[in-house]
Structure formats: C-alpha cells, structure tokens
Amino acid sequence: MSSEPRMLEVRKNVLKQNDLIARSLRDRYRQAGVLVVSLVSSPGSGKTVFLEKTLTTLRSKYRVAALVGDLATENDAARLARSRAPVKQILTGAVCHLEAAMVQTALEGWNLNELDFLFIENVGNLVCPSSYDLGEDLRFVLLSVTEGEDKPLKYPTIFNSADVAVITKLDLAAAVEFDEEAACANIQAVRPGMEVFKLSAKTGVGMPEYVQFLESRLDRSRSAATA
C-alpha cells in the first residue's frame, strides 16, 4: 500500500546562490567606493562603441575599468582596450547571460579600491540577463534607433528590471524615421519614471548629459557610504 505524499514547506528562491554572491559583490563595491554599471541590450545595439566612448571620456578624470561578457571571441575586449582602460573578457561559452559568480571570478586579482567606475557589459540578449543580479548599482538598458520604438513593449521584463534607458545611434534617427516620442512613451509604460538618455557615441551628441549623470551618481553613492 503506497502512503499518501506529504508536503514539505521549502520557500527558497531558486536563484538564491546567485543572489548571495551578488550581495557580497555589492558589499565589496560599496566598501571600495566604486560605482558599478551594467549594460544590457540586444546584439548589435551599439553597446561596445558606447562603452568605448564612455571609458575614453571618463578616463581623463576617473579610474575606470570594464568586464565584457560574450559567448565567444575576445573581439570586444580588444576593441575596448583602445580606450587604454583595464578590460577583461568573460567568455560564457553556451551561457546566454552573465551570473554573479562569473563576475566574482573575473574580478579576482583586481583591486576595486583603485577604481571609480566599473562597467559590466552583459551578453547581447534582452531576455535571460533580467533574472540575474550582478550586484550592480545601476543597470542600463540600451535601445538603438534602428531597432524600432516598440522594443520596450516586446521585452517589458528587462526594461522593467533596468534603472536607466539609453537610446543609442541617434545619428541614424532621421534615416530610419525613428519616432523618439513613441519610444520614450513605451519606455515609460513599462517602467514609469525611468531616466532616459538619447545619444550618439559616434558623434558625441548627448554624451555630456549622460557623463554628468554618472558623475553625480558616483558622488551620491560615495556621500551615502560615508554618511
């Protein structure tokens, strides 16, 4: 005679392991006073150029570094090395997103106290990275004008999980008849109140406002840490 199944209460987050590592990373970032920004977007949205310009611009005043996630090839790290900032590639193999443990491993041997900004470029993917906390202070979601205004509605989860939206490749907006107003309305629909920057890393349009934002966030997080 088979006995009736009994219920055992568990109540455990499936991503608990990732969240624990993310939490310890967050503590390390805070102690070191480094502002950590992660970038998520579809493949080809201009993340790497955007990051290269960011690193080059900030490098004159700040100590900056980057981790870049990709399934394969070290091309992005090689491109970013042109900014002369320390850059490390994280090759994820078949994995379609970065996890906190990968970031932790990549940071081995790095002294975070020697940094003001650390950027983490996630694998180009608008689905999987949304579930994984990397301990970052800010998550940026990038949307290029060539992708269409309705991207936020197609991928609401990742847009909702991000803190800031960046509309990239603004120099191509006229050529693709990009409807900026509609794009912004869609971003606000899936994440009300989200800060949005519109820029072109190629021409530099909109970059100063965005850099100013990063600087103010660094100041803010450092004064919060010492308060």
Place this chain on the structure above:
Amino acid sequence: MHELSIAMSIVEMAQEEAERHGRAQVHAVHLKLGRLSGVVKEALLSSYEMACESTALEGSQLLIEEIPVEVFCPECRVARMVQSIQWFCCPECGTPTPTVLHGKELEVVALELKQ
C-alpha cells in the same frame, strides 16, 4: 534560453531538501513563478523533464503557480494587479507606478514527498 539552468537549480535544491528529510522520494515540486521573473513557464516545464533525467527526481512533477504582477498605486494607496506587463499603471485610476510588489518570484514553495 536559461530555463535549463534554472531547472537544474530546482532539481538540485529539491534533492538537497529531500535528502535532509530522510531521503524521501520527491513526488512533486511546487514553484511560484512571477510574470516578471524572466522565466517562461512552458520552457521551464520541458527543461525540468530534461533536468530530472537520471536523477532521483526522474518522473516527478513540476507544479507551477503563476504569480501576476501586483504594483502599489501611490494615488489609491493600495496594491493593484496590472492588466498588462506592457503598462505599469493602476487599473483603477491610471496612475503610472514603478513599484512592483509581486511578480518577480522564482521560488520553490514546497515539495510533495513519499517515504
């Protein structure tokens, strides 16, 4: 497609829990899955079957309770279900709100065990 690695974590977690409770056989795993968790139910169910293969959980069931997205309306000052995850606003008064109370769950709630 990260559902397979999520499914493997679920299987691992269930195995550990079952072992701590007298190596009971897991009959079913109850999971809460938020609409904003970034995990697709159908993909998770098929991944679960794969993840169970050749483990003590082979043949067990994954029972998913989908959790709708609940936000806090700052105007009505109460929790409300959003009507669409493409529109984060109060369904009653229309006020936009970014405050998500529920819908991000990815949680093993309980196991059904057989001795």
